[in-house]
Amino acid sequence: MNNLLKPQFANDNRKSSFKKILSFVKLDHIPGPRGFRYIQSVREFQKNILNAFTQTYLDYGHIASFPWPMNSIIIYSPEYIKKVLVDDNRNYIKGEQIEEIKAVVGNGLATNNDHQSWLKARAAISKQFNKNAVNSFTEEISSIADNFFGEAKNSDLDICEQMKLLTFKIACQVFLGGDLSHKDAMKVNDAVEFTSIVTYERIFKFFPLPYWVPTPTHLEFSQHYKNLIHVVNKLISRSSAKDSSILSKLLFAKDDNGQKAFTEKEARDEILTIMLASHETSAHTLTWFFGLIAKHQDIQERIYQEVLNQDQELNDQNYPELFNALYETMRLYPAFPVLSRKAKKKSVLGDYHIPKNTNVVIPIYVLQRAQEFWERPLEFEPQRFQDRELLKSYKYLPYSRGPRRCVGELFAMTEMAIIIKSLILKFHFNLLDKDLPQDEAFVSLKPKDGLPVKLLLR
Secondary structure (H helix, E strand, O other), X not given: OHHHHOOOHHHHHHHHHHHHHHOOOOOOOOOOOOHHHHXXXXXXXXXXXXXXXXXXXXXXXXXXXXXXXXXXXXXXXXHHHXXXXXXXXXXXXXXXXXXXXXXXXXXXXXOOOOHHHHXXXXXXXXXXXXXXXXXXXXHHHHHHHHHOOOOOOOEEEEHXXXXXXXXXXXXXXXXXXXXXXXXXXXXXXHHHHHHHHHHHHHOOOOOOOOOOOOOHHHHHHHHHHHHHHHHHHHHHHHOOOOOXXXXXXXXXXXXXXXXXXXXXXXXXXXXXXXXXXXXXXXXXXXXXXXXXXXXOHHHHHHHHHHHHOOOOXXXXXXXXXXXXXXXXXXXXXXXXXXXXXXXXXXXXXXXEEEOXXXXXXXXXXXXXXXXXXXXXXXXXXXXXXXXXXXXXXXXOOOOOOOOOOOOOHHHHHHHHHHHHHHHHHHEEEEEOOOOOOOEEEEOEEEEOOOOEEEEEEO
């Protein structure tokens, strides 16, 4: 077990930090900022990525290029997006932006570019997130959600912090087994949050320093990483085939030949990937959901009446008001506002030749708010999703698309629906401020400085 405690991030990121210096991709044939405007644009991305992506779309349309050292194009066309994520998906692998996450999760499902080992891992992990598996967790999630506020009372609170605590509690129970001490739970929580922020910030640096350079941030990162690995390895050592946690199921999963599907390191990488991907995404989506229905009281009342008057299987056919509002929340506030890929070989998008090693960035946030693709794009109108075909379109990508679509989509939607139903039956939600707070992209899309609400007992 001791070999698992050795941090793996240094060598991976030492290499990736120099790739930008050594790689040159010719992108002059694709429009985009150049010269001093290029430097200004990159600074804008570092300050406010959402505004920068929006301005790039307004300035250049469906495609824009950022040459060396970014070696990137940004695409805003559903046609181009379909080509990258589906039609030519084998050519567009996870890129440099995703590679930064290897500093924490190693070669998990989100970062693995070896197609055969990725297929093996995807097949095994999908079994833990299929309908039957997710249904086996619903009572557990419901119990945690129902008991979360204890003795319910009227209160003013930051719903963002509360949702982070709630979804983290569910993640510990379902993914890790739930037997974490409070001290270990806080270590995991702090480590996931800090390491996520650091890896995210590195994406927008021209030449990020290798982690072996002993800056204060790197030293703190190293300590958080060691804490995270220590806790997960402790859980691995306690696991048994009888445990119901996803960690244990991965550790004892068998492949088609009856052999272990994952080594301990592979299982650890996968569970870290799941924790990192799910830690705040559901929490922030729920935050925006409750903020939006607090602002739109008529929609909140319709959802309340719907969940009050029936008790059927929780899906979008039985609860259209709830799910339409959730779909619309994810349109306005996608948890992951940006996707990225990298061209493994030369390709073509529309009239443009895409050179090998080009980073391809897909700003979901801008796409899902563009007037070109949506009527009244900035309005909260859940009824638009009465047309379920919108969920299949390439202008709506909250869980990505294609073979590498989020494996935990069903779990996330089920978890959020259970929490919404539980809380809306207990509380009426009102905004404490006049409007929703400003959004910012920091790992996932979150409200700047939280989202205060007033909870009133029903």
